[in-house]
Amino acid sequence: MEREDLFSTISEHFDEVIGRLTERGKVLWRELEVLHPADIADFLAELDDESAKALFMAFPSELRLDVFKELSDSRKALYLSYLDDKQLHFILMRLSVDELTEFFDELSDVELERYLKLLQKKDREQIVSVLQFEPESAGRHMDVSVLALMSDFTVENSIQLIRRLQPDQELHRRIFVTDRDGILQGYILLEDLVLKLPSDRLSAFLRKNDLVVHSDEDREAVALKMVRYNTFIAPVIGPNGLFLGIIPAEELVDIIEKESSEDIYRMATMSPIKESYFETSFWKLFGQRSSILILLLFVQSISTSIVTHYQTVLASFLMLFTTMLISTGGNTSSQTSALAIKGLATGEIDTQNYTRFIKREFSMSFVLGIVLSVFSFVRVYLWHQNLWGALAVSISLAAIVMISMLLGSIIPLALKGLNIDPAHSAGPLLATLMDIIGLLVFCMISDGILGYFEVVC
Numbered sequence: 001m002e003r004e005d006l007f008s009t010i011s012e013h014f015d016e017v018i019g020r021l022t023e024r025g026k027v028l029w030r031e032l033e034v035l036h037p038a039d040i041a042d043f044l045a046e047l048d049d050e051s052a053k054a055l056f057m058a059f060p061s062e063l064r065l066d067v068f069k070e071l072s073d074s075r076k077a078l079y080l081s082y083l084d085d086k087q088l089h090f091i092l093m094r095l096s097v098d099e100l101t102e103f104f105d106e107l108s109d110v111e112l113e114r115y116l117k118l119l120q121k122k123d124r125e126q127i128v129s130v131l132q133f134e135p136e137s138a139g140r141h142m143d144v145s146v147l148a149l150m151s152d153f154t155v156e157n158s159i160q161l162i163r164r165l166q167p168d169q170e171l172h173r174r175i176f177v178t179d180r181d182g183i184l185q186g187y188i189l190l191e192d193l194v195l196k197l198p199s200d201r202l203s204a205f206l207r208k209n210d211l212v213v214h215s216d217e218d219r220e221a222v223a224l225k226m227v228r229y230n231t232f233i234a235p236v237i238g239p240n241g242l243f244l245g246i247i248p249a250e251e252l253v254d255i256i257e258k259e260s261s262e263d264i265y266r267m268a269t270m271s272p273i274k275e276s277y278f279e280t281s282f283w284k285l286f287g288q289r290s291s292i293l294i295l296l297l298f299v300q301s302i303s304t305s306i307v308t309h310y311q312t313v314l315a316s317f318l319m320l321f322t323t324m325l326i327s328t329g330g331n332t333s334s335q336t337s338a339l340a341i342k343g344l345a346t347g348e349i350d351t352q353n354y355t356r357f358i359k360r361e362f363s364m365s366f367v368l369g370i371v372l373s374v375f376s377f378v379r380v381y382l383w384h385q386n387l388w389g390a391l392a393v394s395i396s397l398a399a400i401v402m403i404s405m406l407l408g409s410i411i412p413l414a415l416k417g418l419n420i421d422p423a424h425s426a427g428p429l430l431a432t433l434m435d436i437i438g439l440l441v442f443c444m445i446s447d448g449i450l451g452y453f454e455v456v457c
Helices: 005-010 013-018 025-031 036-047 049-058 061-070 073-080 085-092 099-105 108-118 123-129 155-165 219-228 249-267 282-309 317-346 356-382 387-417 427-454
Strands: 148-150 176-180 184-189 236-237 243-247
Touching: 005 025, 005 036, 013 049, 025 176, 036 061, 049 061, 049 073, 049 176, 061 085, 061 108, 061 236, 073 099, 085 427, 099 123, 108 123, 148 184, 155 219, 176 387, 184 236, 219 236, 219 317, 236 282, 243 249, 249 317, 317 356, 317 387, 317 427, 356 387
Parallel strands: 148 176
Antiparallel strands: 176 184, 236 243
16 A cells, blocks of 8 residues: 555544554554654654654554654654653663754753653763754764774774674764874774784874864854765864764764755745744744745835836836846846855855956856847837837846846855855845846936937837
């Protein structure tokens, strides 16, 4: 049975499935159990709270743990509240420190205190230390349950230690090495322990770190560096060079996904939301979306004042081309801002070459402005047989294209300089700005040209 059909059938016969009261209920339960935990977590999100709770609590312990790992942070916090201490202990003791800290922000102080008491002292201390870092910092996203070796260890000592500790600490292909004071020295590869002699000391074949991350660095900056240097695991150190943990590949992917999601929200002039769309309340979404739209609505009223002031000019056939000119300005500014935002995000554009980028975009705007103005002149003249009107439209279009591309390249750079995410410059904000500027430029140029030549269109 297909996944969606299975979910639909289970929903129709929910009580039978939960209680496994009939043969049909037992069959559906078995089919549900063999699904991937991520699919089961999606199904839970579609159910109402009471049904989701009943189904989650009906799972055997191992399946409940696997499904729990796939839930969103807010749902993890909610579902933990359903469990008694024994069930809580089973789940919490089988999650890594970084998995625990991901959703502990969603907990109240009372819940956090309760759950920490159920953990071992070592895990509790690690979680508290990680929670002290800023949410957007590398320290908050590092994995502290990782094995590190000392530089004066021999290969034989290292293998014996790995065999003893591996079940409790994560083992990666790249193993970081410290001195006896915990200061990061470098790393070795797992295969080095096979290829080197048992008596060789790690310091003899230590490798230099490609990238070292400081615990207070911004997570987005760290992700960009890891991508740039093509490394999928990076060590994290404290102020004194102490080795604290690592940023593994799976965390890198998670950071990139979160930052991309936040940029998409900001491009739509919305505040990023942590929950999924359906987990976010209707009124929370309404508040976020309506506030900025109301603000932009009032800003757009400036356009009304411009049209009122130049209504004599726009009373002619020129009014027909306002949408064409305004949309062209919005399109060109969106193209330029997209290039600027992407360049700033990947590090391709920085303080060293931003003037080169602006000059290049200005040259591009000049060429595009000429080409588009020629096509617009031909279109207007062939359709309306008015030389000065066609000239007004074509010159206006060239000016709008140049201004929009210039603003599209400068605004993201200016926001970056003010430590504001450049993604805010895209979407409705820039489109509204270009609507107003484009209309004003068109009216001023048309008024000047038609007034100068005293042409009545």
